[in-house]
Amino acid sequence: MAKKIDSKIPAGPVPEKWKEYKAHQRLVNPKNKLKLDVIVVGTGLAGASAAASLGEMGFNVINLCIQDSPRRAHSIAAQGGINAAKCYQNDGDSVYRLFYDTVKGGDYRAREANVYRLAEVSNNIIDQCVAQGVPFAREYGGMLANRSFGGAQVSRTFYAKGQTGQQLLLGAYSSLSCQVNAGKVKLYTRYEMEDVVIVDGRARGIIAKDLCTGKLVRFSANAVVIATGGYGNTYFLSTNAMGCNCTAAVQCYRKGAYFANPSYVQIHPTCIPVHGDKQSKLTLMSESLRNDGRIWVPKKIEDAKALQAGTKQGWEIPEEDRDYYLERRYPAFGNLVPRDVASRAAKERCDKGFGVNNTGLAVFLDFSESINRLGLDVIMQRYGNLFEMYEEITDVFPGDVANEINGVKYYKPMMIYPAIHYTMGGIWVDYELQTSIPGLFAIGECNFSDHGANRLGASALMQGLADGYFVLPYTIQNYLADQAVWPKVSTDLPEFAEAEKKVDEEQDRLLNIKGKRSVDSIHKELGHIMWEYVGMGRTAEGLKTGLKKMHELEKEFDTNLFVPGTKEGLNIELDKAIHLRDFFTMGQLVAFDALSRNESCGGHFREEYQTEEGEAKRDDENYFYVGCWEYKGKGNEPELIKEPLEYEAIKVQTRNYKN
Ligand SMILES: Cc1cc2nc3c(=O)[nH]c(=O)nc-3n(C[C@H](O)[C@H](O)[C@H](O)COP(=O)(O)OP(=O)(O)OC[C@H]3O[C@@H](n4cnc5c(N)ncnc54)[C@H](O)[C@@H]3O)c2cc1C
Numbered sequence: 001m002a003k004k005i006d007s008k009i010p011a012g013p014v015p016e017k018w019k020e021y022k023a024h025q026r027l028v029n030p031k032n033k034l035k036l037d038v039i040v041v042g043t044g045l046a047g048a049s050a051a052a053s054l055g056e057m058g059f060n061v062i063n064l065c066i067q068d069s070p071r072r073a074h075s076i077a078a079q080g081g082i083n084a085a086k087c088y089q090n091d092g093d094s095v096y097r098l099f100y101d102t103v104k105g106g107d108y109r110a111r112e113a114n115v116y117r118l119a120e121v122s123n124n125i126i127d128q129c130v131a132q133g134v135p136f137a138r139e140y141g142g143m144l145a146n147r148s149f150g151g152a153q154v155s156r157t158f159y160a161k162g163q164t165g166q167q168l169l170l171g172a173y174s175s176l177s178c179q180v181n182a183g184k185v186k187l188y189t190r191y192e193m194e195d196v197v198i199v200d201g202r203a204r205g206i207i208a209k210d211l212c213t214g215k216l217v218r219f220s221a222n223a224v225v226i227a228t229g230g231y232g233n234t235y236f237l238s239t240n241a242m243g244c245n246c247t248a249a250v251q252c253y254r255k256g257a258y259f260a261n262p263s264y265v266q267i268h269p270t271c272i273p274v275h276g277d278k279q280s281k282l283t284l285m286s287e288s289l290r291n292d293g294r295i296w297v298p299k300k301i302e303d304a305k306a307l308q309a310g311t312k313q314g315w316e317i318p319e320e321d322r323d324y325y326l327e328r329r330y331p332a333f334g335n336l337v338p339r340d341v342a343s344r345a346a347k348e349r350c351d352k353g354f355g356v357n358n359t360g361l362a363v364f365l366d367f368s369e370s371i372n373r374l375g376l377d378v379i380m381q382r383y384g385n386l387f388e389m390y391e392e393i394t395d396v397f398p399g400d401v402a403n404e405i406n407g408v409k410y411y412k413p414m415m416i417y418p419a420i421h422y423t424m425g426g427i428w429v430d431y432e433l434q435t436s437i438p439g440l441f442a443i444g445e446c447n448f449s450d451h452g453a454n455r456l457g458a459s460a461l462m463q464g465l466a467d468g469y470f471v472l473p474y475t476i477q478n479y480l481a482d483q484a485v486w487p488k489v490s491t492d493l494p495e496f497a498e499a500e501k502k503v504d505e506e507q508d509r510l511l512n513i514k515g516k517r518s519v520d521s522i523h524k525e526l527g528h529i530m531w532e533y534v535g536m537g538r539t540a541e542g543l544k545t546g547l548k549k550m551h552e553l554e555k556e557f558d559t560n561l562f563v564p565g566t567k568e569g570l571n572i573e574l575d576k577a578i579h580l581r582d583f584f585t586m587g588q589l590v591a592f593d594a595l596s597r598n599e600s601c602g603g604h605f606r607e608e609y610q611t612e613e614g615e616a617k618r619d620d621e622n623y624f625y626v627g628c629w630e631y632k633g634k635g636n637e638p639e640l641i642k643e644p645l646e647y648e649a650i651k652v653q654t655r656n657y658k659n
Contacts, residue, residue: 043070046444047227049468055179078165079286106452132171149457203440230423236527268421432475453602515560
């Protein structure tokens with residue numbers, strides 16, 4: 001290892017130091033006597049919760065987002081729920097069990113201490129959100145209701161129908177608005193961070209663009225927090241909101257922040273299949289549906305062929321001819337195996353020719369059994385908006401009876417297929433969520449912290465809100481305590497002028513290429529390369545080909561791009577071009593990391609490394625580390641720095657979801 005990484009992890013999974021943070025916070029921050037400023041970039045669940053908490057604690061917060069309102073951040077899309085170890089179901093859940101499931105679900109590639117802290121604060125999140133008025137679903141008796149998500153054998157997921165993210169975001173937004181009203185948070189909507197400004201080795205501010213006027217603006221502060229989401233849209237087609245991008249994270253990476261585990265990309269098993277090449281967005285059908293929906297394909301290849309040809313429908317296939325392959329392969333977890341396992345199993349069936357739609361790339365998600373058992377009313381209470389969303393997109397309502405065989409009613413099944421959904425990799429942070437640049441913090445999906453090689457369902461909201469409400473507000477003070485004696489730097493410093501000039505010149509460069517291809521056409525092609533060579537099944541040879549193709553396409557981007565309009569005023573195409581420039585950097589980083597990791601783990605599946613049963617085969621001897629990448633300039637291979645993982649409480653073993 002060329003460089004040493006200090007992850008500041010206290011010994012053991014139950015950090016004593018954590019208690020010190022809490023005491024420290026009371027000492028350092030007696031309600032804004034210190035006049036410390038913090039920039040929080042992003043108003044998703046991570047950013048909004050952090051900005052609201054920091055404002056409440058007395059800091060002066062500058063909070064930015066690219067949407068017209070924080071309420072429209074991508075977090076609003078989250079459907080299924082948020083995990084916590086409350087054990088309201090009395091089913092044996094505990095902080096330890098949530099911790100254990102999350103580490104196991106991440107295929108033993110997460111930091112143990114971080115995950116324990118996450119499990120520990122999970123219960124506080126639910127209390128906080130209930131206090132804000134988040135309308136979680138309740139049992140008849142008034143108790144908060146729970147359902148199960150993948151990788152767990154208890155019910156620990158709190159939810160608000162299929163709109164959990166929206167309701168949680170409204171809660172965070174009301175706290176944020178309170179601080180805006182109190183003058184502690186200054187909100188800048190439709191502002192995009194274009195660069196981070198480093199002065200004397202510390203993050204001291206950012207350059208942002210007013211997206212409506214095109215004007216570049218300088219902000220300085222005592223610390224910068226980025227909460228700008230994941231990089232799933234590198235693949236063009238994903239379940240992410242169209243505006244999701246990785247520009248802020250990639251700019252931090254270019255300025256020296258390490259990027260950790262980029263190859264850990266989550267492919268979600270239950271998305272509406274791609275239905276043509278004019279599509280620019282994929283739609284998720286929440287994992288919560290796997291509580292009551294059963295996944296299957298036909299047992300007989302001739303049935304599959306008939307389905308693909310459109311001469312047969314799923315509901316015409318009787319029970320005995322259906323292969324509930326997840327229940328067959330993983331009897332203990334059945335349809336609720338983690339996402340990486342379920343996605344690969346769907347791909348395996350479709351690769352063998354058992355796909356159920358005209359492209360052969362779909363499997364059924366069928367509610368017949370649960371509707372027959374519970375009634376349509378109950379199922380609609382649980383998933384009503386998801387059924388309606390599915391109908392709106394496909395014109396099929398999964399609650400419609402389609403057939404009756406031997407007195408059993410069969411309902412129209414959904415068709416689903418895996419798609420890019422979430423990114424476990426992200427900006428490297430230490431235990432205090434500080435990046436490798438002092439004064440720069442990263443929270444929520446944009447950091448790499450807690451999910452290892454695969455995130456369990458309903459754990460992203462948990463992590464984002466843990467970071468924003470309960471971790472960063474404490475840990476950032478270890479940094480700020482030392483900063484209190486230093487005045488905030490002026491935005492007139494040459495470092496700000498230089499960063500702004502570079503952003504401006506970069507816009508001119510893109511506008512002046514004046515080639516023939518639109519941003520979207522190039523982005524779509526990049527997405528194809530990513531999916532084909534850096535997607536669900538990767539090989540060394542494929543990754544090398546993918547990298548070569550990406551380089552060629554990046555050249556095409558640099559020489560044949562066409563961006564209409566000017567940099568003055570609103571120019572969405574120009575903003576998209578900047579995002580695409582950074583998706584190229586990101587795509588290559590994902591491929592480099594995937595190529596360097598000669599093993600399969602979680603969402604990173606190298607076809608050369610699998611068991612006889614097609615399961616991921618880890619190599620703990622050689623790859624039991626966090627892979628951190630340091631930027632070495634455009635066109636150059638980044639440098640790999642390894643942070644070894646240390647497990648004390650959990651025995652590292654092969655994942656088993658069969659028994
Ligand atoms: C369809 C779908 C369903 C999901 N369902 C669930 C679920 O049920 N449970 C669960 O736990 N997780 C779920 N997830 C994952 C979860 O929603 C996300 O991981 C989480 O919301 C990310 O929150 P965040 O605050 O980190 O980022 P985001 O919500 O992506 O917010 C990013 C913020 O950063 C801002 N931003 C970005 N770039 C810039 C820039 N350069 N300058 C200024 N601002 C910028 C944006 O405006 C936005 O405010 C789901 C994801 C999807 C796609």
